[in-house]
Amino acid sequence: MEMAKRIVLLAILIRAALSPLIAFANDPSPLQDICVADFASSVKVNGYVCKALDAVTVDDFIYHGLHIPGDTNNGNRQRTTQVFVNALPGLNTLGAGFARLDFAVGGINVPHTHPRATEVFLVWEGALYMGFVTTDRRLFVTTLYKGDVFVFPRGLVHFQINVGNGPALAFAGFNSQSPGLLQIAPTLFNSTPPIDDSVLRSGFRVDQATVDQIRANFRTA
Known part of the structure; x- marks a missing residue:
């Protein structure tokens, strides 16, 4: 019995030591198979209330149009098309999101953070100079090309800029249905x-x- 108590105590201590490293890296795990967001509900929770199962259809799990280039006719010459829970209600509680990023020549995705998600970034076409800055102000930066993948850690300031001679295209995945976006300069x-x-x-x-x-x-x- 004494040995069993020691084993249980050791397991608790190990979990406590590891807890900063696990379990809190993304949205909470779902407790059911699906929880399609009910945008009509007035109830506010950490996410969206689940739509009634008999009202769920296959369309709740589909997003159309990501093949369409984003309009880069703006001050940054860049456009991000977000596929988060607001656009794809079937993502609710699943801890995932997606985006398409279009860059005109010289276009920039200005320094920003995603407070609720790590971002995995895939360059589809072109050349993009990108990087992030840690909390001790260390810069990790590189230029990536077609087929290259980069990861931006959760909450850290990061950016991308098109340094090629033509348009650039990238796709990004997030471990949150709603990563959040804080662009540094406009925010301030x-x-x-x-x-x-x-x-x-x-x-x-x-x-x-x-x-x-x-x-x-x-x-x-």
Whole structure:
């Protein structure tokens, strides 16, 4: 009996030691086969309420149109087509998401983070310079080409920019149905309500004219 208690205690200690490394890397595991998101429900949970099973159809598990290029006629010359739970309700509770990323020449997916997901990034066409920065400000950066895969760790600031002579195309997978997106510059300079200018002046060590110029750039984007 004493040996059994020691084994149980050891197992508890090992799990406690490993818990920061496992179990919390993505969305919670589902407790049923399917839980198609019910967008009509007013109930708010950590995710979406499950649609009634008799209302679920095969269309809840299909997304059409990812073969269509995204419109890159914008300030960043880049467009991301997201296939998250809002676009594909069958993803609800499954801890997965997908995206198509189109880049015109010189197009950039500006520095941003996904607070709820790790991202696996596949270059389909073109040449993309990309990287991420760790919390101790170490930069990991490279240029990748057709068929190359890169991983962006959860929550870290990262970016991609087209450095080729033609358009670039990539696809990305996420271990969350709703990874979240925080673009660094728009988040800080175009929030609602706006962050006080004194914070931005001090945080970026710039004058008021620079803060005003950056704000104006994002308000007209």
